[in-house]
Amino acid sequence: MSPRHAKPRFTLNRKTLAGVIAGTATAGAAAITVASAGPALSAQIPGATHQAAHHVAQIPNPGMGRAIQTNALRDDPRVKTRALAAPQKQVQKRLPSATDVLKLAVSQVGTTENAAGGSKFNQWFMGTPYAARGVAENGGSVGDYANASWCDMFVSWVGDQLGVKGMGADAFTPAHAKWFISQGRWGNAPKPGAVVFFSWNGGGVDGIDHVGLVIKDNHDGTIQTVEGNTDDAVKIRTRSTSSVVGYGYPEYAQ
Incomplete structure (x- = not known):
């Protein structure tokens, strides 16, 4: 056992520490x-x-040009039925x-x-x-x-x-x-x-x-x-x- 473990853990008492x-x-x-x-x-x-820690690079959001175009298409009555781009998947950092x-x-x-x-x-x-x-x-x-x-x-x-x-x-x-x-x-x-x-x-x-x-x-x-x-x-x-x-x-x- 380490000598440190023979000493009190804190100036706080054991009951106090149990709340940490x-x-x-x-x-x-x-x-x-x-x-x-x-x-x-x-x-x-x-x-x-x-x-x-293993960091997985995040795929950037679509460029502004695409975002502006998408907004414009949404508001254009001539293309109301056009499918808009699917939401982008979030990249998860591995455990x-x-x-x-x-x-x-x-x-x-x-x-x-x-x-x-x-x-x-x-x-x-x-x-x-x-x-x-x-x-x-x-x-x-x-x-x-x-x-x-x-x-x-x-x-x-x-x-x-x-x-x-x-x-x-x-x-x-x-x-x-x-x-x-x-x-x-x-x-x-x-x-x-x-x-x-x-x-x-x-x-x-x-x-x-x-x-x-x-x-x-x-x-x-x-x-x-x-x-x-x-x-x-x-x-x-x-x-x-x-x-x-x-x-x-x-x-x-x-």
């Missing part, structure tokens, strides 16, 4: 089917590089895959916290609506997040950077796990890209101490993970499944 938002990073919470991260992901890990998420997470390996115990993930979280709404509902201040334990802020950051649906976002691990449960995105299978919740001393969901992302199931009673705030840094770990409370499943591309 467990809303989605960028989208709603529809039922999902989780896809695997694809073949031989672990072989890609040592040389993994940062992969930004990130579990592989996308793990590549980004692994690209952060080696990131450490500052001398005060915070990190770039704390700074990011403080500027999000999740922090602001938690303070509005439960008191305290956004500054309380500055040097708090940041394992869940790391997971939330990864989901937010790639626009992952159904990832949720929180700074308090039990609240995040309960959100996955409430959305029907909870289970016991260590699928690649799943959000894994740990309790070092038991206690079920309310006893959750730590969170990370599953890289792979080792099929020997352990899983490989990438985690924030483990020994005060982002690291790849091998964890016993005996410490796992459960897994949250974001919505990934098929």
Whole structure:
């Protein structure tokens, strides 16, 4: 267990933190089917590089000339029966895959916290609506997040950077796990890209101490993970499944 996890998470109390938002990073919470991260992901890990969100170029709207002509035709009584151009389809940005998420997470390996115990993930979280709404509902201040334990802020950051649906976002691990449960995105299978919740001393969901992302199931009673705030840094770990409370499943591309 990271020394940071032995400390209080915030100056706020646990009851206060339970109100921190467990809303989605960028989208709603529809039922999902989780896809695997694809073949031989672990072989890609040592040389993994940062992969930004996949942006699909938007097809521009028809040129002004066509728009003006269409309007003119609509108003011309001689061509009232002429079919107008069909509405243009919207181009949808594809969902990130579990592989996308793990590549980004692994690209952060080696990131450490500052001398005060915070990190770039704390700074990011403080500027999000999740922090602001938690303070509005439960008191305290956004500054309380500055040097708090940041394992869940790391997971939330990864989901937010790639626009992952159904990832949720929180700074308090039990609240995040309960959100996955409430959305029907909870289970016991260590699928690649799943959000894994740990309790070092038991206690079920309310006893959750730590969170990370599953890289792979080792099929020997352990899983490989990438985690924030483990020994005060982002690291790849091998964890016993005996410490796992459960897994949250974001919505990934098929």
